[in-house]
Amino acid sequence: MYVIVEIAGQQFKAEKGRKLYVHRLKEEVGSSVSFDKVLLTENDGQVKVGTPVVEGASVSAKILKHLKDDKVLVFKKKRRKGYQTLNGHRQYLTQIVIEEIVA
Numbered sequence: 001m002y003v004i005v006e007i008a009g010q011q012f013k014a015e016k017g018r019k020l021y022v023h024r025l026k027e028e029v030g031s032s033v034s035f036d037k038v039l040l041t042e043n044d045g046q047v048k049v050g051t052p053v054v055e056g057a058s059v060s061a062k063i064l065k066h067l068k069d070d071k072v073l074v075f076k077k078k079r080r081k082g083y084q085t086l087n088g089h090r091q092y093l094t095q096i097v098i099e100e101i102v103a
Contacts (some may be wrong), residue, residue: 024092
């Protein structure tokens, strides 16, 4: 059984026991969170698509840790103009593990 769930503006395929990296959540490490925006459920070949969400479906997860992603370098340059700049950033992430799916 799996579901497509929207977490922090992004869609993820969630299965029980699966670990996901999502945008930084405000909750503390070790706490449980619940997500109600379930867009699709699949159970033994029976697919249920929501309009826009599936009624009564939810996903509960536990926060494992907060971390930063690898550095991404952004390099911009204009030919023959002497312009070049280098910027970088590291995205803040939260690692969660899916504990239960209620469909």
